[in-house]
Amino acid sequence: MSDSVDVSKGLPSNPEKATLEGKNKFLGFWVFLGGETIMFATFFGTFLGLKEGTAAGPTADELFSLPLVFIMTMLLLTSSLTSVLAMFSMKKNNFKNMMILTAITVVLGLGFLGFEIYEFYEYLHHGLGYTTSAFASSFYTLVGLHGAHVVFGLSWFITLMIRYSRTGGITLTNAPKFYLASLYWHFIDVVWVFIFTVVYLMSIGGA
Amino acid sequence: MSDELSKPFTESSLSKEELMKMNRERRVQIITFAFMIFLTVLAFIAVGMEMIEPSFAIPFILLLAVVQFVLQLFYFMHLKDKDHQWPNAFMLTGIVVATPAVIALVLLLGVTKY
Numbered sequence: 001m002s003d004s005v006d007v008s009k010g011l012p013s014n015p016e017k018a019t020l021e022g023k024n025k026f027l028g029f030w031v032f033l034g035g036e037t038i039m040f041a042t043f044f045g046t047f048l049g050l051k052e053g054t055a056a057g058p059t060a061d062e063l064f065s066l067p068l069v070f071i072m073t074m075l076l077l078t079s080s081l082t083s084v085l086a087m088f089s090m091k092k093n094n095f096k097n098m099m100i101l102t103a104i105t106v107v108l109g110l111g112f113l114g115f116e117i118y119e120f121y122e123y124l125h126h127g128l129g130y131t132t133s134a135f136a137s138s139f140y141t142l143v144g145l146h147g148a149h150v151v152f153g154l155s156w157f158i159t160l161m162i163r164y165s166r167t168g169g170i171t172l173t174n175a176p177k178f179y180l181a182s183l184y185w186h187f188i189d190v191v192w193v194f195i196f197t198v199v200y201l202m203s204i205g206g207a
Numbered sequence: 208m209s210d211e212l213s214k215p216f217t218e219s220s221l222s223k224e225e226l227m228k229m230n231r232e233r234r235v236q237i238i239t240f241a242f243m244i245f246l247t248v249l250a251f252i253a254v255g256m257e258m259i260e261p262s263f264a265i266p267f268i269l270l271l272a273v274v275q276f277v278l279q280l281f282y283f284m285h286l287k288d289k290d291h292q293w294p295n296a297f298m299l300t301g302i303v304v305a306t307p308a309v310i311a312l313v314l315l316l317g318v319t320k321y
Contacts, residue, residue, distance in 0.1 A: 007211060010218035013225055017290070019212065030294035034301035041305030042312065049316025066255050073247055081240045084283050088233050092226070093219035169215020183284055190279045197250060197272040205254035205264050 011093040011170060016179035018172050025176045033187050040191050043142040044198060051203065053134030058126050060135065060203035069200045072115045073192065079108035080189040083182045090178055095169045098178065102157055105185065109154045116147050139199065146195055149188050156181045239282045246271045 005018045012018040017026055051060065086101035120140070128136050160181060164174045221229070250268040253259055259267075281287040286295055 005211075006220070007216070009220035011216040011220060013219075013221050027293055030297045033294075034297035037298065037301035038305045038308065041308045045309040045312025046316065048309070048313045066251060070247075070251050073251075074244070077240070077243060077247065080279070080283060081237070084236050084240075085233070088229060088236075091219075091229060092221065093216055095215065167213070167215060171215055172212045174213075186279055186283045189283075190276055193272050193275045193279070196247075197268050201250060201254045201268050202265055205257075205261055205268070 005172065007172075012172075013091065015090065015170060015172060015175035018175070022172065022176035022179075025180055029180045029183060033183070036187065040142075040145070040194075043138075043145060044194065047138040047142045047199060050134040050138040055133035055135075057132040057136060058123070058128045060139075063123055063126060063128060064200050064204055066200070066204065068115060068119060069196055072112050072119075073196050075108050075112045075115070076189050076192050079105045079112070080186055082108065083185045087179060087182050090170055090175060093170055098170070099161060099165070102161060102178070106154055106157050106161075109150060109157075109185075113147065113150055113154070116143070116150075120144075143195060143199065146188070146191050149184075149191070153181070153185050153188055156184065236282060239278055243275050243278055246275055 005012060015022075017023050054060075082101045082104045086098045086105065089095075089097035089101060128139075130137060130140050160174070160177055167174065170178075250271045253264045253267055280298065285291060286298065
């Protein structure tokens, strides 16, 4: 199948799907994302069901601060854009640009992660331990699961960047890998859109 | 062939039309991004200003989230492009299963009261 790829004129226009391997990865990754949607939905449902159960511990109203969540949202949204732009550079066979944009994505993601760690640390100081209440457990599990996805996504980007820095160009092997990492990153952003709406804004505004 | 797969290319096979199309798409992506920022700010204002009734603000920010969800999937993740029938089917399946799961959890947990 990969024999039919025309490479005589240079990098194919959709390098991530030029080979059979790339096509399979693309399809398989979307199956995975469909499943991830369901997994996150169950955690969202659990949080929504349990968020009133604060058991005399700190409530969402007392803890959440809008400016912090706003900054985190902006960081993640912007990193989603740089990731999209990196994929355009990839299709144009501009390896250096792609690496720079991916690096910016990683930096923004690390910023997000830093704020999240600070946030959890603050909450812990305000007496919201993991087992304090049903609200605390469901909150930490949902937002922590998203944070774990961010960590994984960042490690994925960094690994790819280190591994292919020596190759010095976009190949039919590494194009699907960068593309999928970018899809994963967008998915993380999609989940965050629902987290800041359902967890933070609804807890503050819905009281 | 495996040599071919791990070899960088000196040039891109993109034709002039393809390149123009791609630049246009890029512009659309940036506009989409600006729009998403706008929606996010709107959602934060709706809740932060405390002027709007929660009975209106909650459905409103949920609607904004759904719009952003669609924009992310269709534009940033290219679900609107051709050759994306299967990804669309997979995501739709995910949403079809996820929606009743959320509703059931909220209702059941609300009834049993922790």
